[in-house]
Amino acid sequence: MRLLLVEDENHVAAAVSAILTRHGFTVVHASSGWAAMEALMAPDSDPFDVILLDLGLPDQDGYEVCGRIRRWTGTPVIMVTARADIRSRVHGLDRGADDYVVKPFNTRELIARIHAVSRRAAAAEGGxxxxxxxxxxxxxxxxxxxxxxxxxxxxxxxxxxxxxxxxxxxxxxxxxxxxxxxxxxxxxxxxxxxxxxxxxxxxxxxxxxxxxxxxxxxxxxxxxxxxxx
CATH class of the missing domain: 1.10.10.10 (Winged helix-like DNA-binding domain superfamily/Winged helix DNA-binding domain)
Incomplete structure (x- = not known):
């Protein structure tokens, strides 16, 4: 499974990438909103199965990035962020996120959620x-x-x-x-x-x-x- 990890903190991205890679995922890291869109729209790039999106990005708000992603692709989006309040969760889902995981997260739970949104996306392809x-x-x-x-x-x-x-x-x-x-x-x-x-x-x-x-x-x-x- 090919994942796009949108995370501005390099040490966090490195740790998450290492964990996911050990579990068989291929991870592409983007450190900003624009870098994420460039990765998604690259003509010679293989499609992503799931996008892990942080909200605290340096160039634009993560909610805005999610909205842009939704206008471009139906690829499942999981917001992975430290914002734990219910308003942030609801706003994220309203902007098109498929799931919402709060940092610090349990690795097994994150992987289970990745597989869950991927299964739902695969079922949707029946249309x-x-x-x-x-x-x-x-x-x-x-x-x-x-x-x-x-x-x-x-x-x-x-x-x-x-x-x-x-x-x-x-x-x-x-x-x-x-x-x-x-x-x-x-x-x-x-x-x-x-x-x-x-x-x-x-x-x-x-x-x-x-x-x-x-x-x-x-x-x-x-x-x-x-x-x-």
Whole structure:
């Protein structure tokens, strides 16, 4: 497994790289946000399986780097940082991180989390993207025209229903927290929005005639579940 380690403290990066290398990982180190983006966008570089991202970078905030990474690639991101407060955790997940590990961390736990996000990413690859279309079992989502078809027939969705489906559909298998969905689709805060989200999910399930396509993770949020092939 090939990892990109974004860490500005060289002694920390060296120690983490040595540990991960002993466990069979190939580690590429970037000491700044821009260096990380250059490594990701290098045309002759092999793709990374997971990105380990520190937040306290010298050139730009780690949250901003995570946002740029998300716009460029769907590679899983684990934030590895000393910021332990809940607000930092939530903000990191809202910016697109797949997991959040607080320093100092247990090596076995970090490796387990790397494997976990990698498995989720591999499961998500069961989806299919062709051009600007998402193929989600019987459902085809055209991200350009904002048209949705189920078994070839056009299904009319409201703007928010489409945005919700597109959000989940671009990362099948990944669990989106309810707060994150409200923030990204409604651009609003979570307070009082639970009923709104439930109504839209129920409406989507009915219109797509595939209720199992949108799975609920009790107490957490929702994910798109691709039908078994």
């Amino acid at each position: 299919d993207v062709r051009g600007n279309d998402l193929l989600l079992g019987p459902v085809r989502v055209d991200l350009t025209s904002r048209q949705v078809r189920v078994d070839g027939s056009v299904v009319h969705l409201t703007r928010k229903e489409f945005d919700l489906l597109a959000l989940l559909g671009q990362r099948p298998g990944v669990v989106f927290r309810r707060e994150q969905i409200i923030s990204e689709v409604w651009e609003s805060r979570w307070e009082g929005a639970e009923r709104t989200l439930q109504v839209h999910v129920a409406s989507l399930r009915a219109k797509l005639r595939t209720p199992e396509l949108i799975g609920v993770v009790r107490g957490v949020g929702y994910r798109l579940v691709l039908p078994e092939r």
